[in-house]
Amino acid sequence: MQKSNQTEAHAPVIWLNTLVFGITFLIAVIGVPLYGLTHGFSGGLWLAFVLTIGFAGISITAGYHRLWSHKTYQANPVLRFLFAIGGALALQNSILHWSSDHREHHKHVDHDDHDPYSASRGFWYSHIGWMLREYQQHRYTNYDNVKDLQQDPIVMWQHRNYLTLTLLTNFGWPILLGVLMGDILGAMLLIGFLRLVVNHHTTFFINSLAHMWGRQPYTDRNSARDNGWLAFLTFGEGYHNYHHIFSADYRNGIRWWQFDPTKWLIKGCSWFGLTWGLKKCSEYQVEKARLDMQFQRLQVAASSKPQHTMEKLHEEYEQLLLKLKEYYLARKKLLDTRAKALRDQMHLPTLEQLQQQVRDLKHAFKAQRRDFRELLESYQRTLTS
Numbered sequence: 001m002q003k004s005n006q007t008e009a010h011a012p013v014i015w016l017n018t019l020v021f022g023i024t025f026l027i028a029v030i031g032v033p034l035y036g037l038t039h040g041f042s043g044g045l046w047l048a049f050v051l052t053i054g055f056a057g058i059s060i061t062a063g064y065h066r067l068w069s070h071k072t073y074q075a076n077p078v079l080r081f082l083f084a085i086g087g088a089l090a091l092q093n094s095i096l097h098w099s100s101d102h103r104e105h106h107k108h109v110d111h112d113d114h115d116p117y118s119a120s121r122g123f124w125y126s127h128i129g130w131m132l133r134e135y136q137q138h139r140y141t142n143y144d145n146v147k148d149l150q151q152d153p154i155v156m157w158q159h160r161n162y163l164t165l166t167l168l169t170n171f172g173w174p175i176l177l178g179v180l181m182g183d184i185l186g187a188m189l190l191i192g193f194l195r196l197v198v199n200h201h202t203t204f205f206i207n208s209l210a211h212m213w214g215r216q217p218y219t220d221r222n223s224a225r226d227n228g229w230l231a232f233l234t235f236g237e238g239y240h241n242y243h244h245i246f247s248a249d250y251r252n253g254i255r256w257w258q259f260d261p262t263k264w265l266i267k268g269c270s271w272f273g274l275t276w277g278l279k280k281c282s283e284y285q286v287e288k289a290r291l292d293m294q295f296q297r298l299q300v301a302a303s304s305k306p307q308h309t310m311e312k313l314h315e316e317y318e319q320l321l322l323k324l325k326e327y328y329l330a331r332k333k334l335l336d337t338r339a340k341a342l343r344d345q346m347h348l349p350t351l352e353q354l355q356q357q358v359r360d361l362k363h364a365f366k367a368q369r370r371d372f373r374e375l376l377e378s379y380q381r382t383l384t385s
């Protein structure tokens, strides 16, 4: 990494970005409280502030990220147009550029030179530093990894008109609200500046904090973490450990209780035909990744202990994987048969048998998993004692 540190010191400052980030931040932390104390902001402005944060934020997470960068679902042109406008409002570069960077991030995650916002280079670099100097000048006009997106007329229209759209949305929208609510300066400060700074830094947390703070239940091959607090701030993107291993999935928070409004929006839109082709990773793969991680952690902890201490656990683990596979195979068969029965409008007597078989296998798998977890805990106790 010697080479990158040397070039880094000489990378020219990108003054436009530095000034935009610096000035908007200063106005947000100084101008907004001053105006709030001397004039106050109306309830209407605060409501518009929250809604505008939501619109811009979710355009990035549902649009830039899960739709265009990862193609986890497809969307109607009206929705794509709205995301393109919201993305310009969020001021995070064009869809084409953002997705190109993001695909590099996934491909080379944590690599000091090839991951555009590598978390291995520290908090500051991955959060905002990577945008303040020309570290990757050679990449700025290379869009080879987003050739598919170049077929989307909305993506290319936004890319060509990006500057106009950002000016229109970031100045036009607050000014319009200000005229309607009779407080142009207040609207500019709250919905223009503070809103932009909040949108910026919450998105940037995904590149910085979501690679540093949280749990790694699915993989430790990269630095990405699952963190419910960050999910709350980032419209569900905080389940970043899951996302890095299963990036083709339109969900990031896969449990019903996990906060993922981006997923809810995509799913909700599918009921009205606005989105379709929602991709999900197989539950078998997800469960297997989780069990593999638990087992691997214990193996590392036990590596200093005599061989025989792990044998029982190994056997139990093999059994568990077998039961997991049996259960998901039977479930798939049931789903396929049910779909066939629906399609052909006929009643299949085997359907009930299959349902019973799936229930039995599910119980067997859960019982085995309970045993395995108990065994894991008892091993952990012996290892730490």
Ligand SMILES: [Zn+2]
Pocket: 065, 069, 070, 102, 106, 243, 247
């Ligand atoms: Zn991603």
Ligand SMILES: [Zn+2]
Pocket: 105, 206, 207, 211, 224, 240, 244
């Ligand atoms: Zn990441």
